[in-house]
Amino acid sequence: MNKLDMENHNRLLDSLNRVKENFLIKNPNSFARWQKAKEVMPGGNTRTVLHYEPFPLAVDRGVGTHLYSLDNDCYLDFLGEYSAGLYGHSNSKILSAIKGAIDFGLVLGAPNKWEGLLAEELCARFNSIDRVRFTNSGTEANLMAIGAARAFTGRDKVMVFDGSYHGGVLYFKDNPSPVNAPYNIIKTQYNEVARTVELIKENATDLAAVLVEPMLGSGGCIPASIEFLKSIRNATHESGVCLIFDEVMTSRSSSGGLQELLQINPDITTLGKYLGGGASFGAFGGRSDIMSLWDPTAPDALAHAGTFNNNTISMSAGFIGLTEVFTKTVARDLFNKGENFKATLNELCKQHDVNLQVTGVGSILGLHVRDGAILHPPKYSNFELNKLKLIHLEMSLKGFLFAQRGYMTLNIEMEDTHLEQFANAFEDVIVSYKDIFSNRI
Numbered sequence: 429m430n431k432l433d434m435e436n437h438n439r440l441l442d443s444l445n446r447v448k449e450n451f452l453i454k455n456p457n458s459f460a461r462w463q464k465a466k467e468v469m470p471g472g473n474t475r476t477v478l479h480y481e482p483f484p485l486a487v488d489r490g491v492g493t494h495l496y497s498l499d500n501d502c503y504l505d506f507l508g509e510y511s512a513g514l515y516g517h518s519n520s521k522i523l524s525a526i527k528g529a530i531d532f533g534l535v536l537g538a539p540n541k542w543e544g545l546l547a548e549e550l551c552a553r554f555n556s557i558d559r560v561r562f563t564n565s566g567t568e569a570n571l572m573a574i575g576a577a578r579a580f581t582g583r584d585k586v587m588v589f590d591g592s593y594h595g596g597v598l599y600f601k602d603n604p605s606p607v608n609a610p611y612n613i614i615k616t617q618y619n620e621v622a623r624t625v626e627l628i629k630e631n632a633t634d635l636a637a638v639l640v641e642p643m644l645g646s647g648g649c650i651p652a653s654i655e656f657l658k659s660i661r662n663a664t665h666e667s668g669v670c671l672i673f674d675e676v677m678t679s680r681s682s683s684g685g686l687q688e689l690l691q692i693n694p695d696i697t698t699l700g701k702y703l704g705g706g707a708s709f710g711a712f713g714g715r716s717d718i719m720s721l722w723d724p725t726a727p728d729a730l731a732h733a734g735t736f737n738n739n740t741i742s743m744s745a746g747f748i749g750l751t752e753v754f755t756k757t758v759a760r761d762l763f764n765k766g767e768n769f770k771a772t773l774n775e776l777c778k779q780h781d782v783n784l785q786v787t788g789v790g791s792i793l794g795l796h797v798r799d800g801a802i803l804h805p806p807k808y809s810n811f812e813l814n815k816l817k818l819i820h821l822e823m824s825l826k827g828f829l830f831a832q833r834g835y836m837t838l839n840i841e842m843e844d845t846h847l848e849q850f851a852n853a854f855e856d857v858i859v860s861y862k863d864i865f866s867n868r869i
C-alpha cells in the first residue's frame with residue numbers, strides 16, 4: 429500500500445467509526461431492542477441477513493413506501509424486504525384482500541377458493557409453467573424443484589453457481605455451508621459459458637438439474653449474459669438435464685418473469701417473495717410431465733407437504749396483487765423505472781470519477797465498490813467492504829434504508845421524487861468521501 433492508499437484507508441476507518449457513533453446517537457431504541465433480544469436470541473437475531481454493523485435499525489411500522497424506526501424516524505424503504513415488498517407497506521387492495529381472507533376464518537385445512545385462482549394466474553403469466561404447487565418460502569420451492577428434477581431424471585447431481593443463493597440451506601458462497609442440504613453439488617462460475625457447458629456434458633449421465641438465477645440476486649445483482657443462459661438451455665436440453673430457473677427475486681422483471689424478457693423457457697421455475705402479496709410464499713412449477721410426479725391421484729405419486737402451503741392469506745393477497753395491482757403495464761413501468769434509476773446513479777459515479785457502480789435488472793439493484801464489468805461475485809477486501817458500510821450508514825443517517833451489502837429494490841409506490849431524493853443523498857455521500865471512493869486499491 430502506498431502512502432496515499434494508507435491515508436485513505438485510515439480516513440475510511442475514522443469515518444466509519446464516527447458514522448457508527450452517529451448511528452448509535454440517532455437510534456437508541458433500536459440499540460436497546462438489540463441488547464434485550466440478545467438475551468434470548470443468538471446475536472439478537474432470527475434472520476441473519478437482517479443483522480449488520482454496528483447493530484440493525486429496528487422498524488416499528490411501514491406506511492406506503494416509508495418505514496418508521498423504533499426511534500420514530502421516517503425512512504424511504506429501498507430494501508423492500510429483499511424484493512418481497514413490491515407492493516409497499518399499505519396497498520389498499522392487498523390489505524383488503526388479507527382482511528377479506530381473515531374474515532372467512534383461519535387454518536381451514538382444506539382446499540380453498542383462492543389457491544386455484546392464483547395457480548391459474550401464474551400458469552397464464554409464465555410461459556414455461558403448465559402446473560404449479562405452492563410452498564411457504566422460496567427455499568422450500570427450490571428444495572421441491574430439485575426433488576422433482578432428481579425424481580424425474582433418476583439422477584443425483586445438481587449444478588449451481590458460485591455466489592448463488594437459493595435459500596437458507598442452498599447457499600453457495602465460498603466454502604460449502606455446513607447447514608446446506610446435502611446434495612451432490614457441482615459448482616461453477618456464473619457467466620462462464622464454455623466451462624459450464626463442458627461440465628454439463630461431462631456429467632450428463634448423473635446430472636439431474638442445473639439450478640440458476642437468471643440474475644444473481646444475493647450474489648450482487650449480477651445479470652447473466654443471454655449467451656450464458658441460452659447455452660445452458662441448449663446443453664441441458666441435449667443432455668436431458670432439468671433446467672431450473674430460480675425466479676424468486678427476478679420474477680418481478682415482467683408479468684412473465686425475467687424468462688419472458690430473455691425468451692428462454694426453463695423446465696421448472698421457482699417463485700417467491702412478493703407473489704404472496706407480502707405474506708409468506710413460495711411456488712414451483714413447470715412442465716406438466718415433471719409436475720405430474722406430484723399428482724396425488726396417480727399411482728406412485730410423490731408427496732409434497734406443508735401445513736400452510738395454501739393458506740388463504742398468501743393465496744388471496746397473491747391473487748388480488750397480480751390481477752388488480754401488478755398488471756403487465758405496472759410491471760413494465762417498474763422495470764423501466766429501475767433501469768432509469770440505475771443509469772442515474774451510474775452517471776453520478778462517472779461524473780464524480782468514483783470507483784463505484786450499480787448493477788442489476790429492472791427494479792432490483794446492487795451497489796458495488798468497483799468499476800469495470802462485473803460478471804461474477806467480486807471477492808471484496810476489507811477496505812472495500814468498509815466502503816460499502818460507510819455508504820450504507822451515511823445513507824441511513826440521511827433517511828434511506830437498503831442492505832449493507834448494497835442491495836436495493838424499488839416498489840410500485842415509489843414516485844420520481846423519492847428516487848431524486850435518494851440520488852441527491854447518494855451524490856452528497858460520494859462527494860463527501862470522494863478521495864476514499866475514487867481510491868482503486
Ligand SMILES: Cc1ncc(COP(=O)(O)O)c(C=O)c1O
Pocket residue numbers: 510564565566567568570593594595596641645646674675676677700701709710
Ligand atoms: C433467488 C432466491 N432464491 C430463493 C430465496 C429463498 O427465499 P425465502 O427467503 O422465501 O426462503 C431467495 C431469498 O432471498 C432468493 O433471493
